[in-house]
Amino acid sequence: MVTAIHRPTWMSVNLDAATHNLQEIKKWTKADKVYAVLKADGYGLGAVQLAKAFQETAAADAFVVSNLDEALELRRAGLILPIWVLGAWDYSDLTLFVQNNIVITVPSLDWLMHLPALAGTLKISLAIDTGMTRIGFDDADQIAQAKKIIETNPRLELFSVYTHFATSDDASAHSKKYFDQQAVRWQQLVVNQGFDPKLFSMANSATSIWHNTDPRISFAAIRPGQLISGVNVSNGDLPMPQKLFLERVFAVYSQLADVRFVKKGQALSYGATETMPEDGYVATMPFGYNDGWLRRMQGSSVIIEGKRMPILGRITMDQTMVKLDKKYPIGTRATLIGKDGKEQITAEEVAHYSHTIVDEIQTTLAPRIKRIYTGDLAEIIGANNG
Template sequence: MYRKTYIKVNLDNLKSNLNQIMKNSDYQYYFGVVKSNCYGHGNYVIKTMLENGVNYLAVSSLDEAMLIREDYKDVPILCLEPVHIEELEICFKNNITIIVSDIDYFNQLIKTKHSLKVHIKIDSGMNRLGFKDKSEIKLVFDKLINKKNIELEGIFTHFASNGILDTLYQNQVKKFLELTSLIDLNKIKIIHLDKSTTGFFHNKLSFCNGIRLGMIMYGYVFYPPKINSFRGKLRGLYQFLYKKKNNIVESHNINFSLKPLLSLHTEVISIKKVLPGESLGYYPGPVIDQEKIIAILPIGYADGFSKKNTGRMIQINKNKYKIIGTICMNMTFVEVDKKVKVGDTVTLFGDQIRLVELTNHVGTTVYEALATISPLLPRVYYENNEIVKTN
């Protein structure tokens, strides 16, 4: 690692999160959702997941599955997107579980001679992937359940909402049960509907024995906090009445604490004194109205550090300083004081700077913020306060 701009990943926090998840749930199958480079954390975290209760992995594409299979030979991997028919042999040879989500794909799949594990995807309301016709679902079930070379291992759907302040979640559960009413779910080995938040914000669905863990593993959940101010209590009363009026199923926050794994760091590589009337960065950069001390950081939008970060605070030596000017491809300007020196470590988020502060400032989500961090940035993995891996 030559440029000291890197991601720090705390594996002890991942262990803690998974320990809490396992203690507070009762499933047979825990899918670790590791798509998009494990939500930006890097695939090395999979080792810790498998050591702490995760027993199935879920990825977005066959490319991701094959990359993970290089290091993790035995764990089953579910590919959440349809795999091209001509690539089924690759799935057979590498123990990759596939999905079937429409009748045209099924009609091609049923002709294969490869031995495969398959999960049926149900579209319960997201209108993305999945079956919406229960007669088609019955047809697929009936043919796959008796197919010698294809194991109908699972069935699942994906929720569009956490179901805290709307009826989407409960309506999708109802729709799933309606769409599968012509088949015997008891004959399917794994039924996994819930994702990180729905599985813990609501009571467990009695017919499910699997759950897909995403953000909750990485230390993030998003439940509206209780605020004790007058305005907060008024908002809480409004939400209560709204839920009652619309017959929204009861929900609850998790009763355990989570710890984010990931923090983003760099260093100060230069200190500049900028005088009134001088401009900052590329034309037409801002003109400085009074003398300022500027620190230059070796990170920019090519690293997934959006230009929209301008104006927010970062941390140097436990003190907060503001990003100013236009963020460049590989460099960023920060207004500092005389206490800051070349070589000082900078925390862009993590420690005192919560990731949600970044996402609120730039107008994005935690999902997008994590997934768009450049995979080229080194990931430094810590366990018991010691570096165990850098890649």
């Protein structure tokens, strides 16, 4: 998709704030290493730009992505830190993993036992399934067999032994119980296997925030992802700790492209689902569901000159209409996510309104929205500002 550099809808991304957050999370958890999770293009913020900022400041020790193509993008951009691909992967691209020094995830004993001969060193991460039930080892004997295979194969280098908690961002009694069960399961499966504890990686964003003092959790290498954005990754189900000082990293803006006087009772947008409640002004802005501002956001609001203005009518593919309190000049800025004066619309608010989570809101914001990078680091790393 072409980035619409000439279209007045944009996302502002503060690289200094993102780096601060990563450093603050490390301090909060007392982690030895930080593996910054930059999958889905850095949760929509720009994986390459974030990675360059984190490498420049030594805020990250490695990068974690979801697939090989994301990893190769970072390598081609000149990133030299370790890069780890999560998820199961077949054997067809092993040469690319080896040649580009990219860590592959081992999902099962069967995968490891049938591994083809390697022409170089393959770095691997051992997935442990403690209850997520996606991929990974869930049998202690098979983990022991895997460890022996790794230790006897000079072409294999163990990068990490990790697990993922399914309910670390939930406050319910059921979720707390399930988190405890996963922590116990880790102890049963891994702790007595003789692995170097420095290789353990157990804490994702939510585990890093709300379980940072749990003695059962290793913080040898944490994996913050969505948390880098400074949002509440539980969607507000759990309160953010008062002493964890994170900054908001991104905001989304547009401009008024058309302003017109509309009489009371006039239907608006597709389906004529709403009519103008009174005589007044309506603005059209160049953003819609193809930008990630989904149709279910009808009835929500944007901020114009420090005041909330309601979205009227169905959100269309490329345009959205807003009821104004007065006539504003074309080109007036509207805030979709962010702060303007005393008013603020957070990603969490948008997620609540959409009946979803902040991850979906942030990663759904389309590539055609230009990203404008701010902060000192944007100048240092030469981030593209659209």
